Amino acid sequence: MQLSDIRAIVTGGVSGLGLAVAEHLVARGGKVALFDVNDDKGAEAVAALGDDNVRYLRTDVTDEAGVASNVAAAREFLGGLNACVNCAGILGAGRVLGRDGAMALDHFSKTVMVNLVGSFNVAKAAAAVMQHNDAGDDGERGAIINTASVAAYEGQIGQAAYSASKAGVVGMTLPMAREFSRFGIRVNTIAPGIFWTPMVDGMPDEVQASLSASIPFPSRLGRPEEFADLVAYLLGNRYINGETIRLDGAVRLAPK
Numbered sequence: 001m002q003l004s005d006i007r008a009i010v011t012g013g014v015s016g017l018g019l020a021v022a023e024h025l026v027a028r029g030g031k032v033a034l035f036d037v038n039d040d041k042g043a044e045a046v047a048a049l050g051d052d053n054v055r056y057l058r059t060d061v062t063d064e065a066g067v068a069s070n071v072a073a074a075r076e077f078l079g080g081l082n083a084c085v086n087c088a089g090i091l092g093a094g095r096v097l098g099r100d101g102a103m104a105l106d107h108f109s110k111t112v113m114v115n116l117v118g119s120f121n122v123a124k125a126a127a128a129v130m131q132h133n134d135a136g137d138d139g140e141r142g143a144i145i146n147t148a149s150v151a152a153y154e155g156q157i158g159q160a161a162y163s164a165s166k167a168g169v170v171g172m173t174l175p176m177a178r179e180f181s182r183f184g185i186r187v188n189t190i191a192p193g194i195f196w197t198p199m200v201d202g203m204p205d206e207v208q209a210s211l212s213a214s215i216p217f218p219s220r221l222g223r224p225e226e227f228a229d230l231v232a233y234l235l236g237n238r239y240i241n242g243e244t245i246r247l248d249g250a251v252r253l254a255p256k
Contacts, residue, residue: 001082001083001136001140001143001235001236001238002236003025003028003029003030003232003235003236004028004029004030005029005030005082006025006028006029006030006031006032006082006083006235007030007031007075007078007079007080007081007082007083008025008030008031008032008033008078008081008082008083008084008085009032009033009035009071009074009081009083009084009085009122009126010022010025010032010033010034010035010085010087011035011036011059011061011084011085011086011087011088011118011119011122012035012036012086012087012088012089012147013032013033013034013035013036013045013056013087014034014036014038014041014042014044014045014056015036015038015041015197015198016087016195016197016198016224017087017147017192017195017197017224017227017228018034018036018085018087018088019045019224020224020225020227020228021085021087021227021228021231022034022045022049022054023049023225023228024225024228024229024231024232025228025232026049026050026053026054028232030053031053031054031077031078031079032049032053032054032055032078033054033055033056033057033070033073033074033077033078034046034054034055034056034057035057035059035061035067035070035074035088035122036056036058036059036088037058037059037060039056039058042056042058043056055074055077057070057073057074061086061088061114061118061119061121061122062113062114062117062118062121063121064121064125067121067122067125068125068128071122071125071126071128071129072129075129080133081126081129081130081133081142082130082133082141082142082143083142083143083144083145083235084122084123084126084127084130084142084143084144084145085144085145085147085231086118086119086122086123086144086145086146086147087147088114088118088119088122089114089115089118089147089165090110090111090114090115091111091162092107092108092110092111092114092115092161092162092165093158093159093161093162094107094158094161095157095158095160096160103160103161107161108160108161108164111161111162111164111165112161112164112165112168114165115162115165115166115168115169116165116166116168116169116172119146119147119169120172123144123146123176123187126142126144127142127144127180127183127185130142130183130185131180131183131185135184136184137238138184138238139184140184140185140186140238141183141184141185142183142184142185142186143185143186143187143188143234143235144176144180144185144186144187144188145187145188145189145190145231145234145235146169146172146173146187146188146189146190147169147189147190147191147192148166148167148169148170148189148190148191148244149162149163149166149191149192150191150192150193150246150248150251150252150253151163151166151253152166152167152169152170152191153167153191153246154252154253155167155253156253156254156255156256157255157256158256166191169189170189170191170244173187173188173189173242173243173244174242177241177242178242181241186238186240186241186242187241187242188234188240188241188242188243188244188245189243189244189245190227190230190231190234190244190245190247191244191245191246191247191248192222192227192246192247192248193215193222193246193247193248193249193251194211194214194215194221194222194248194251195221195222195223195224195227196221196222196223196224197224200221208221214251214254215248215249215250215251216249216250216251217249217250218249219249220249222247222248222249226247227247230245230247
């Protein structure tokens, strides 16, 4: 599909990787609905990108009815829906056996609910709408891109919940792509490494330098626009389907 024809939902869309995706798509003629829970940043994003091109919809990605309602509202605003990019997520850091005792089950569950269940919830609601689109070239009706992490493969100490949630995103990619093939809907996942996000921006300079040095080449943090560029490529290349692509500068996470 052409980027100028993109009518997309982007979760986690008011900051970080999600906002970079929205900016990239809008700059190339697409329209975007931003699903997030930060009203102030949502208003800033709409003001920056233009209310003709972008709408912010406060969305808890774990709320099944709320997501279905907002997907319908997004489709109405966008004049259609043919792309869904899931960037919403939380870190959920913490040791299973910490200094203050074992990790609370609620902490683990919340991380899995937002990162994995939330991605599934939005993807299935979007696909339920996309299946009714008119078929384009090769019979394509839409594309879904989820966000995992390199932690899905080599999670560090303190990342049990986060790694499990992101590994689940990787694990559902192929079976979802296979199931949706009869509707002409592709499903892919990006597993980013260490990217420059607002969270990293608040870290001390020495920590930022250490993170950059751990990346083989290029020896720096990933830029959100590089993530957005890969999203755009995946939306445009119809033969990439059921794939998880690492975007990480060849980094492999150490145990801690």
